Amino acid sequence: MPQSLQTTLDFLEELRFNNHKTWFDENRKRYEQARSIFEGLIGNIMQHFGTVEDLGDTTVKECLYRINRDIRFSKDKTPYQIHMAALIANGGRKSTGRSYYVHIQPGGSFVAGGIYSPTPEQLQKLRHTIAQNPRRINDVLANKDFVRYFGKVEGEKLKTAPKGYASDHPAIELLKHKQFLASHPVTDAQVLSDGLVAYIVDACRALKPFVAYIDDALQS
Numbered sequence: 001m002p003q004s005l006q007t008t009l010d011f012l013e014e015l016r017f018n019n020h021k022t023w024f025d026e027n028r029k030r031y032e033q034a035r036s037i038f039e040g041l042i043g044n045i046m047q048h049f050g051t052v053e054d055l056g057d058t059t060v061k062e063c064l065y066r067i068n069r070d071i072r073f074s075k076d077k078t079p080y081q082i083h084m085a086a087l088i089a090n091g092g093r094k095s096t097g098r099s100y101y102v103h104i105q106p107g108g109s110f111v112a113g114g115i116y117s118p119t120p121e122q123l124q125k126l127r128h129t130i131a132q133n134p135r136r137i138n139d140v141l142a143n144k145d146f147v148r149y150f151g152k153v154e155g156e157k158l159k160t161a162p163k164g165y166a167s168d169h170p171a172i173e174l175l176k177h178k179q180f181l182a183s184h185p186v187t188d189a190q191v192l193s194d195g196l197v198a199y200i201v202d203a204c205r206a207l208k209p210f211v212a213y214i215d216d217a218l219q220s
Helices: 002-017 021-026 028-047 120-132 134-142 144-150 196-219
Strands: 084-088 100-104 109-115 180-186
Touching: 002 028, 002 100, 021 028, 028 084, 028 100, 028 196, 100 196, 109 196, 120 134, 120 196, 134 144, 134 196, 144 180, 144 196, 180 196
Parallel strands: none
Antiparallel strands: 084 100, 100 109, 109 180
């Protein structure tokens, strides 16, 4: 696995400086090789994911994101992502339940989970759940494994208390969040190490209570 993933990192690094269709078409076979190696990584992770989640009959391809960017509403018109990514979940990238994001990029790989673009209704549910019982989310965030890998909740926040919540609420800093994310960086050396699969699975296991909390809140 390590030598193969170097091939993937090398392709993505060159793509970063040659992000246009002509170069991509000329290097399509390299892309297909790099993509195949990444698929192998995700497949290997999924084979060892039983201690984290039951993925059912979800396939690797259902978890993978496309390398083509959606540029319709973006000022950045470069056509390709400069990373490879997958959402590991029962149901793959279209899952609305517990999920774990794996992102491979030279100098920027990471494992993450949470909710990136909550709807107003979802945000209301999350804030209500947190406000009603702050101790539960605090226990999740204080877990030693979560702290070791992820540290704290990340994401955009309001500058002031959200409407309907007192500024001195004991969980006000969490209630200010507009995104609820947890992310753990993975170095290139770790990406190329023999223990990568086990490391990612361990990180996802540490992440599970956080994503389970969010899922429970949204299902309430």
